[in-house]
Amino acid sequence: xxxxxxxxxxxxxxxKFLPDPTVPEIxxxxxxxxxxxxxxxxxxxxxxxxxxxxxPGRTQELNYFDVGGGEDGSPPEFxxxxxxxxGFAKAPPAxxxxxxxxxxxxxxxRQVLKRCLLLIDARHGxxxxxxxxxxxxDIAGISYCVVLTKADKIKASELARIVAMTEAEARKHxxxxxxxxxxxxxxxxxxxxxxxxxLKSAEx
Ligand code: GTP
Ligand code: MG
Numbered sequence: 001x002x003x004x005x006x007x008x009x010x011x012x013x014x015x016k017f018l019p020d021p022t023v024p025e026i027x028x029x030x031x032x033x034x035x036x037x038x039x040x041x042x043x044x045x046x047x048x049x050x051x052x053x054x055x056p057g058r059t060q061e062l063n064y065f066d067v068g069g070g071e072d073g074s075p076p077e078f079x080x081x082x083x084x085x086x087g088f089a090k091a092p093p094a095x096x097x098x099x100x101x102x103x104x105x106x107x108x109x110r111q112v113l114k115r116c117l118l119l120i121d122a123r124h125g126x127x128x129x130x131x132x133x134x135x136x137x138d139i140a141g142i143s144y145c146v147v148l149t150k151a152d153k154i155k156a157s158e159l160a161r162i163v164a165m166t167e168a169e170a171r172k173h174x175x176x177x178x179x180x181x182x183x184x185x186x187x188x189x190x191x192x193x194x195x196x197x198x199l200k201s202a203e204x
Contacts, residue, residue: 002195004068004077006044011061015105019064021112024078024202027062029103029133030119032085035149035185039119040065040082042185043195050082060084060095062106078114078202087129107140115201116144117194122151122182125162126169138175145177145197146170152184 012018028036037050050063061084068077083106084099091099107113116137120126126134126146137144146166151159163180170176181197183190 001045002043002067002077002199005066005070006046006049006080007066007070008049009064009066009079011063013061014102015109018062018106018110019079021110023066023076023112024114025081025110025112026078026114026198026201027081027083027106027116028119029083029116029137029144030085030149031121031127031129032088034085034119034121036082036085036119038185039117039147039149039183039191039194040080042183042188042191043198044080060099062102078198080198081113086133087127104136104140107137107142113142114204116142117147117181117198118144118176119147119149120166122148122159122162123154125165131169131172134169134173134176138173141175143175143177145179145181147181147183147194149183149185151182151189152187 009019010017028040030036037052040050041047049065063082065080066076067080069075083103086099118133120130148166163182166180170178170180181190181194183194
């Protein structure tokens, strides 16, 4: 696990509510229901520090979590940011517009954002909305690691096909790491490796 405590800081519906940009941040992006909040819980070893939901589109703010620090008022080592999901069918246009502004402004303007994890459902592989998200991050100059989620839900042979497909998509994008991560928050698959990656990203 990460050394030190993990605490929820705040939920920001607009950029003006973000904490002072003094601590490195690692952000989680992905379609609604892909498992962002679940992965955050698995990485921090906390069952429900980030709220998970069966209803897509539940998280519509930037949710901040401090990791480490806190003793004698010392600053956290880094922050994890649970971003609102995209691509859910029933989203009203006004919600989509607000999402686009919030996420795009955050990606482009946040100096302390070190890296993103872009989550993609291992059962489906990258969709056009994921490619769009990757493009948005490419343009913002963010480096990101593509993470397949819910790997417990498909057969190994099928997973191999999706991994190849996802790697092919990642190769098309300037900001994406060539290596992708395979995880299951439910079964704990790939979580230790990803935690190591998050730590390295926060330091670097
Ligand atoms: P939004 O906040 O709406 O964008 O969703 P999210 O990406 O945060 O997804 P969340 O973590 O809330 O998970 C959505 C659903 O997928 C929940 O019912 C989870 O229990 C389930 N889920 C998440 N990760 C896994 C996994 O690794 N395996 C399985 N089988 N289910 C998972
Ligand atoms: Mg969520």
